[in-house]
Amino acid sequence: MKLRGLYAITDSQLLAGKFLSYVEAALEGGVTLLQYRDKSNDEARRLREAEALRNLCDRYKTQLIINDDAELAARLNVGVHLGQTDGPLSPTRALLGSKAIIGSTCHAQIELAEQATKEGASYVAFGRFFNSSTKPGAPTCSLDLLDQARKQLHLPICAIGGITLDNAAPLVAHGVDLLAVVHGLFGAESTAEVTRRARAFNELLKI
Ligand SMILES: Cc1ncc(COP(=O)(O)OP(=O)(O)O)c(N)n1
Numbered sequence: 001m002k003l004r005g006l007y008a009i010t011d012s013q014l015l016a017g018k019f020l021s022y023v024e025a026a027l028e029g030g031v032t033l034l035q036y037r038d039k040s041n042d043e044a045r046r047l048r049e050a051e052a053l054r055n056l057c058d059r060y061k062t063q064l065i066i067n068d069d070a071e072l073a074a075r076l077n078v079g080v081h082l083g084q085t086d087g088p089l090s091p092t093r094a095l096l097g098s099k100a101i102i103g104s105t106c107h108a109q110i111e112l113a114e115q116a117t118k119e120g121a122s123y124v125a126f127g128r129f130f131n132s133s134t135k136p137g138a139p140t141c142s143l144d145l146l147d148q149a150r151k152q153l154h155l156p157i158c159a160i161g162g163i164t165l166d167n168a169a170p171l172v173a174h175g176v177d178l179l180a181v182v183h184g185l186f187g188a189e190s191t192a193e194v195t196r197r198a199r200a201f202n203e204l205l206k207i
C-alpha cells in the first residue's frame with residue numbers, strides 16, 4: 001500500500017463533544033492514515049475511543065495509528081507512531097509484525113530518519129514546519145531539509161506542524177507524501193467543513 005495522502009490526527013480537547021462525528025467527516029473526505037493522539041493517562045477511555053476509531057476506520061478502509069502506545073496498538077492490531085522518547089523501534093516492529101505501519105518522529109534530523117529506516121520504520125515524520133497551536137514548542141524544520149530527505153531517503157515522508165490548506169502546497173512541492181494535520185483539519189465550524197478540508201488536502205496531493 002502506497003502511503004500518500006492526508007494524515008488526520010485527533011486532539012482530545014479540540015474534538016471534545018464531537019469526536020466521532022468530526023472524525024467520520026474527515027474519513028468521508030478521504031484519509032490515508034488516522035492517528036489517535038490522546039496524551040491523557042485514562043486507559044479505559046483510551047481503549048474505548050481507540051476501539052471506536054478502529055471500527056470507523058474499518059468501515060472507511062483507513063489505517064488507524066496509535067500515538068505513543070505500542071501495547072495498545074498491538075492489542076487492536078493497528079499501527080503506531082513513536083517519538084524519540086516513546087521507546088525503541090526495533091522491538092516494536094517485532095511486537096507488531098512486518099505488515100504494521102510504524103511511524104517515527106525525526107524532527108529536523110536526517111540522521112534520525114536514517115536510523116529509523118534501519119530499524120524498520122514505515123514512514124518518517126519531520127516538523128514542525130509552521131506555528132502550531134497544538135504543539136507550540138515542537139522544534140522547527142525547514143523546506144531545505146525536505147529536499148535533502150527526498151534525495152537521501154527511500155521511505156514515505158510525512159510533514160507535521162501548523163499545516164493548513166493555505167500553507168501545504170510548498171511541502172508537497174518539496175516531496176512530502178503525507179500531510180499530518182490536527183487544527184488545520186479539525187479546527188472547523190462544522191462536519192461539512194471538515195469534509196471539504198479533507199477533500200482539498202487530498203487534491204493538493206492529487207491522489
Ligand atoms: C505524524 C506524526 N509526526 C510527529 C508526531 C510527534 O510525535 P512525538 O514527538 O512523540 O510527540 P507527541 O505527538 O507524542 O506529543 C506525531 N505524533 N505524529
Ligand SMILES: Cc1nc(C(=O)O)sc1CCOP(=O)(O)O
Binds near residue numbers: 133138
Ligand atoms: C503532534 C505534533 N508533533 C509535531 C512535531 O513537530 O513533531 S507538531 C504537532 C502538532 C500538530 O498539530 P497541528 O496540525 O494542529 O499543528
Ligand SMILES: [Mg+2]
Binds near residue numbers: 068
Ligand atoms: Mg510521542
